[in-house]
Amino acid sequence: MPRFTLTAAALVGLASGVLGDLETCGQAQYDPTQYVCWDNQFLCPITAGEPLSNCAGACYSKFMYSCTNNVLALLPATEAPFTLTVDNPALLIHGKPVTAAGRHWSLDGETSSYCPDQVGDACPPGDETVIVSIGGRVSMSVMVPGGQQAYLDPFWNMGYTQAHSAAIPAGSISDGFGAYEGGGFVNLNGNGWGWAACPPRASGGGGPGWNLVARNETNAEKYNDCHPINLKINSLPSGTFGAWQYT
Numbered sequence: 001m002p003r004f005t006l007t008a009a010a011l012v013g014l015a016s017g018v019l020g021d022l023e024t025c026g027q028a029q030y031d032p033t034q035y036v037c038w039d040n041q042f043l044c045p046i047t048a049g050e051p052l053s054n055c056a057g058a059c060y061s062k063f064m065y066s067c068t069n070n071v072l073a074l075l076p077a078t079e080a081p082f083t084l085t086v087d088n089p090a091l092l093i094h095g096k097p098v099t100a101a102g103r104h105w106s107l108d109g110e111t112s113s114y115c116p117d118q119v120g121d122a123c124p125p126g127d128e129t130v131i132v133s134i135g136g137r138v139s140m141s142v143m144v145p146g147g148q149q150a151y152l153d154p155f156w157n158m159g160y161t162q163a164h165s166a167a168i169p170a171g172s173i174s175d176g177f178g179a180y181e182g183g184g185f186v187n188l189n190g191n192g193w194g195w196a197a198c199p200p201r202a203s204g205g206g207g208p209g210w211n212l213v214a215r216n217e218t219n220a221e222k223y224n225d226c227h228p229i230n231l232k233i234n235s236l237p238s239g240t241f242g243a244w245q246y247t
């Protein structure tokens with residue numbers, strides 16, 4: 001008998017260790033590593049490290065929505081330039097910037113830019129990656145005539161055109177982005193799968209650093225070892241150029 005009791009206790013301990021310690025939310029039990037409980041009655045999932053907020057029983061992301069008097073509304077679109085930072089407090093690259101180099105957006109890399117000598121003092125610093133999104137499209141905030149458009153490449157990495165060229169790889173997607181004031185930069189093409197950060201060497205390309213990918217139903221498996229993130233918008237004064245051109 002004592003042996004049986006001990007074993008049962010050990011099993012219970014093991015089970016609770018595997019599931020995490022459950023907490024209660026009203027009548028429900030939940031795992032606080034996966035969910036957040038609001039007002040002791042509403043459970044919302046934690047996605048990309050963000051405990052979703054509650055608006056009269058609906059769960060929402062503060063990167064896209066606000067809740068006023070119990071009514072959910074999309075945040076206003078922003079047409080001002082911005083930098084982007086990784087948001088997922090569970091990751092080491094939380095708060096690190098999206099960086100442009102090699103016509104590709106990476107995470108926590110070095111921004112790569114160029115400015116002709118003749119432009120002289122009018123050259124922007126060029127060490128920060130500044131982006132602007134208008135009407136669902138997105139481009140680099142640059143001075144070079146013709147600009148540099150950004151797009152989802154066929155691998156659902158973010159790329160941008162070379163200065164003086166409008167060439168975009170076949171199969172790229174150049175609209176369906178949302179930039180929300182006080183919120184995030186969202187890829188609306190992915191059916192809600194969102195952005196992910198792929199650690200160095202994980203599948204997902206992008207070279208030796210962390211890579212940014214947009215996930216969707218078909219590539220989610222391939223990007224399995226990447227971590228869901230939000231991209232937080234840090235607004236800049238309108239008319240801010242990050243570089244003459246990004247390289």
Ligand SMILES: *[C@@H]1O[C@H](CO)[C@@H](O)[C@H](O)[C@H]1NC(C)=O
Nearest residue numbers: 154155156215216217218219
């Ligand atoms: C998902 O992304 C992959 C690239 O990673 C792309 O080939 C595929 O067409 C996309 N799927 C959908 C449903 O858009």
